[in-house]
Amino acid sequence: MTGRPDPESAPQSPAGVQRRHDPAVRGFASDNYAGVHPEVLAALAAANGGHQVAYGEDVYTEHLQEVFRGLFGPAAEAYPAFNGTGANNVALQALTERWGSVVCPATAHINTDECGAPERISGLKLLPVPTPDGKLTPELIDREAFGFDDEHRAQPQVVSITQTTELGTCYTPEEVKAVCDHAHDLGMAVHMDGARIANAAATLGVEPSRFTTEAGVDVLTFGGTKNGLLMGECVVVLDPSRVRGIPYLRKQSMQLASKMRFVSVQFEALLADGLWLRSATRANAMAKRLESAVRAVDGVTVTRPVQSNAVFATLPGEVIERLQKRFRFYTWDEAAHEVRWMCAFDTTEGDVDAFATAIAEEMHNYS
Template identity: 40%
Template sequence: MEFASDNTSGVHPAILEAIARANAGPAPSYGADPWTARATALLREVFETDIRAFLVATGTAANAFALSALAPPFGTVFCHREAHINTDECGAPELFTGGAKLTPVDGAGCKISPEGLGKVQADFVRGFHQQAPAAVSITQATELGQVYSVAEVAAIGGFCRARGLSLHMDGARFANALATMNATAADLTWKAGVDVLSFGATKNGAMGVEAVVFFDTARAERFEYRLKRGAQVVSKSRFLGAQMAAYLEGGLWLENARHANGMAARLAEGLRAVPGVRLPLATEANAVFAVLPQDLHAHLLAAGAHYHAWPGDGAGPEPLPPHEVFVRFVCSYATAAEEVGALLEQARRFTRGGG
């Protein structure tokens, strides 16, 4: 019963096979290989526009280097207080921007809004005594599993354009967000005002590859120098290119995401029917956030369920009472319906007094 993270799943067989095929014979290095060229061409097809794309090994690298192209060392990037770049990347954005500051913004569901951004930016009145506002970063889907609609992204994009700010999207789970919507990848990114996207693949079936996708291609000038200096230019680049090409080929990325989202929806529906369990947030992608009774939580862990108690108070304004715990379950492309059923059966059995 594995629900700790979509990072715990293995590599999708089609991607593993692509890596093995790419292993045969010699190939040009440092991004000059045909697999990387194919991945870039497929990204152009997905986003329906000219782009500059750079493959890197980790999501932290994708975010940190993307922001380094948008914010000067004396600048600031507005992001949600719980954004991954602010809480889980060990200062990498600050390091690779050369010292730019992250300025947190609050918002329900880990979403930020033009109103919230406006309130925070209104405090930037000290001129060169204060960091210069440079960019906004949003996470799709958010750290609480919520999805920005096209209209919400466009509203933030409009805010940025009106104030001369760049817009970055952390898309570690971009596929999961898009799979829930009646929209295209283009609608959700450059058409809504996104300048640079950190396009995730690792959480959705790859071994380890992300793409920094520039829609404003002028921002990509000399970006390869940033990557080289930061040790993100991979010599055997074909293995990054092979992963990304296989991920995109035939729509595998969306197929994987739809499966993960479907398992999350099934889990959410089942948990909602368990007495004493509350779901304070809509399940919009592949993560389910729930409030469990402490004794049920202890039982599930003892029964072998892997998931995490989550920081916070249950996504509500009031702290949880001591007998409850806020938790996160994450489904992946590899989550089986049997795993979801087993966890729900454990929960139902315990609440019936059969634990």
């Protein structure tokens, strides 16, 4: 792993614009905290200048279709969007009727972190299912997938899974296929929230089509913001027969970018030469390094399998408070004193080692 670029060698800011943060500061709260990957910034600059047709009729968005088809098969259709919440809502609306419902894990981002957008904006009903590891199984789906043709119940029409999950766990291709086969047997479609799909591909070591298209996923939201983009996610339709009205739903949901070339070219930079996988591999490796370091600290317990770029652990509440004054991170479960530490594409060994040292120091002071 190489170190990050020297901040002093970065391009100078335009006159009147000041750098208002210290680029050497690192946190472990979210991979969203990281900046834009230099290769993505370079792609944005390359796409700039001159005029291109707006609202997706540009040459970059046209080429993006070929890029995504190379990953997910010839039927794939890509619809760039601004953010993950918007992309998820467009995808779910395209898969459901107004009386439809979506079975999802209780920990799903659509259930816990989108301010009720799927229900308030999309007008559908979420049917959350508690899971031990953030993953659905056919048996867990059946806890809410019932009441078909019952006019008193919102009709279960979609199963939504997240790859990797909000608990940092990763579905295997076989697990995804089992979910999809069961959902399809029930007449339901399958949506995958792929906000961290790159981290899953890095963990599994297989082509992303193995746990999406080939496994039976119908619509995917492909994440970019957490993996080095300035902004942007992409709704990728894998089975066009399952959806309807995405162009209209994207516009109505305020996810249609007028200057879409600047969203599309970021994905081209991310995907064309494997940058997405290299960046995710680095983030995952840094999480493993952090896990190894904190397991050696008395009083710290790693609570979940580290299968992506997330480390979950418990430690005393007093230590959490002191540590958060030195490094930014979030408490996942206040009652259990469980925290979540996230690594990003630009996290270095030095960043991890400094954080692990701080954890050890605070635990020593506590004891």
